[in-house]
Amino acid sequence: AQSVTQLGSHVSVSEGALVLLRCNYSSSVPPYLFWYVQYPNQGLQLLLKYTSAATLVKGINGFEAEFKKSETSFHLTKPSAHMSDAAEYFCAVSLKGSQGNLIFGKGTKLSVKP
Amino acid sequence: DAGVTQSPTHLIKTRGQQVTLRCSPKSGHDTVSWYQQALGQGPQFIFQYYEEEERQRGNFPDRFSGHQFPNYSSELNVNALLLGDSALYLCASSRGTLLRSDTQYFGPGTRLTVL
Numbered sequence: 633a634q635s636v637t638q639l640g641s642h643v644s645v646s647e648g649a650l651v652l653l654r655c656n657y658s659s660s661v662p663p664y665l666f667w668y669v670q671y672p673n674q675g676l677q678l679l680l681k682y683t684s685a686a687t688l689v690k691g692i693n694g695f696e697a698e699f700k701k702s703e704t705s706f707h708l709t710k711p712s713a714h715m716s717d718a719a720e721y722f723c724a725v726s727l728k729g730s731q732g733n734l735i736f737g738k739g740t741k742l743s744v745k746p
Numbered sequence: 747d748a749g750v751t752q753s754p755t756h757l758i759k760t761r762g763q764q765v766t767l768r769c770s771p772k773s774g775h776d777t778v779s780w781y782q783q784a785l786g787q788g789p790q791f792i793f794q795y796y797e798e799e800e801r802q803r804g805n806f807p808d809r810f811s812g813h814q815f816p817n818y819s820s821e822l823n824v825n826a827l828l829l830g831d832s833a834l835y836l837c838a839s840s841r842g843t844l845l846r847s848d849t850q851y852f853g854p855g856t857r858l859t860v861l
Contacts, residue, residue, distance in 0.1 A: 636788075666849075668852075673854075674854055674855075675750070675836055675852035675853050675854040675855050676789070676836065676838075676852040677852070678849055678850075678851070681849060722788050722789070724788075733779055733791050733794055733802060733804075733850075734789075734791065734850065735791070736788030736789050736790070737788050738786075738787055738788050739786075739787070739788050
């Protein structure tokens with residue numbers, strides 16, 4: 633069965649510092665993996681997705697993620713945090729046999745200090 | 747290009763009542779999925795509609811039902827509301843290409859509070 637674990641429900645960084653949000657997955661088939669961002673009182677916006685092409689995936693707003701099969705991980709990074717990055721971030725895996733429906737992790741809330 | 751829209755934005759109901767939430771998909775999309783996001787949790791898949799039929803369903807009771815119209819818009823109905831149904835309900839649309847790699851585009855959600 634597919635599942636997603638996000639380590640750390642809350643991450644705090646200083647403006648300009650590296651952002652690292654962790655995601656580990658469990659999947660019985662090659663996974664399709666997604667990162668979404670949710671700003672307060674808004675829906676989810678796709679940051680990036682991995683669909684078995686390049687293992688390093690670049691997304692919007694300077695974010696990127698690397699698929700590591702040996703570690704079953706898909707961590708999200710950004711070299712330099714900006715105040716506008718403060719939001720909740722969700723990692724998700726596409727269900728086996730589905731048409732794009734997703735299993736989400738519990739989310740990581742990112743705070744950015746000035 | 748309008749994105750996914752949902753109505754209403756907020757809704758307050760009492761236990762035992764019934765509620766209907768509405769969703770219009772992104773232009774060019776014909777598939778609608780519904781998710782429930784409880785406070786402090788990630789979204790959970792409720793069901794998906796394609797060609798006016800329920801194509802997939804998550805682990806939700808029959809109190810949760812839906813409908814898709816010929817214009818691809820969709821409704822989510824919840825009967826006999828429980829306090830635990832309080833959540834943000836998200837609608838997502840995609841193209842019906844039946845691929846696991848499809849991107850789902852989410853609406854802003856409807857916040858349901860059950861008292």
